[in-house]
Amino acid sequence: MKKEEFLSSRHWRYATKKFDPDKRVSPEDLDLIIEAIRLTPTSYGLQPFKVLAIENTKLREALREAGFGQSQFTDASHLLAFAHLETFSEELIDRFARLVREIRNPEPEKIEGYASFLKTLFGSWTNDEKSRWADKQMYIALGNALQAAAELKVDSCALEGFDIEKANALLQLPVGLKVTAFLALGYRSTEDKTQHLPKVRVAHEDLFVRL
Ligand SMILES: Cc1cc2nc3c(=O)[nH]c(=O)nc-3n(C[C@H](O)[C@H](O)[C@H](O)COP(=O)(O)O)c2cc1C
Structure with a gap:
């Protein structure tokens, strides 16, 4: 892939x-964005979240109100609403181990050992840490x-600007799931002046440091 192509989206x-x-x-484009979410790497591969359309x-409309208009x-x-697990039990690790067994057919002791390592690790964490x-x-x-979305030329806006308590009360999700971000997807209005503004980013040297 050429540099220009890489940077253009x-x-x-x-x-x-x-x-x-x-x-x-x-x-089709929505499915691809959801597939990119599904393929996202996560720590230990546990995928502790759900996405709701x-x-x-x-x-x-009610969420817009909770989102300061x-x-x-x-x-x-x-x-799309992005909801993470507020806490989780060993069931999350069992789900992962089950998938590994089905998909990779590993030596049983290996996956059992890994699952038991994860259970010990997360067993020592508070709900807040989880x-x-x-x-x-x-x-x-x-x-x-x-x-x-950008690669598909679908416009987007991540949204964190909303009252978390209000939004979660409106969504009535199962206990243990909390929405902390939304993702709006669609196409820019020609009237959106923001599209013409240059990007505001810190200089390379203010972000990257060689030690
Ligand atoms: C996690 C996250 C939450 C954001 N929340 C909002 C939001 O509530 N409303 C909004 O208009 N923009 C929101 N933004 C957009 C950022 O302000 C924007 O991405 C940033 O200023 C960089 O500009 P650019 O995305 O146009 O390059 C959010 C971005 C991220 C990544």
Whole structure:
């Protein structure tokens, strides 16, 4: 891949403030973005999060209110909610071990040993530590989804600007799941002036340090 090609989608994307409410993301592109989320690497491979597509119009309007009126909540073609596990039991590790057995058919002692190592490790963590760790893993998926969308020339805006308590009360998720970010997907409105602004980023030398 050429340098220009590599950088072009990264320059093309921007946090879309105003979506065109009449333009829809195709099911094929949506599936690819969701697949990029599914393929996201996570610590120990445990994938401690879920992604929900919010399709109910009334719910999206209520979320917009919880989101300080940000129009992306209602005007984007699709709204994905990123929810991480607030805590988890050994069941999460058993799920992973089950998948490894099915997919890789490993020597039984190897996967049992690994699962028992993970159970001991997470067994010593508080719910707070588990929640923070799960939230971090979830954000890797959000980052991947942002880039996947850009590669497909689908506009997006990650959304953290909302009242977490209100939004979670509206969503009524099963106990143990907490939404900390949304991803609006769609197509930019021609009226969105933000698209013409140059990127604001720190200089290379302020970000990368050689030791
Ligand atoms: C996790 C996350 C949360 C964000 N939350 C919001 C938000 O609530 N509203 C908004 O308009 N932009 C939001 N943004 C967009 C950022 O402000 C934007 O990505 C950043 O300023 C860089 O600009 P660019 O994405 O246009 O290159 C969010 C971005 C990220 C990554």
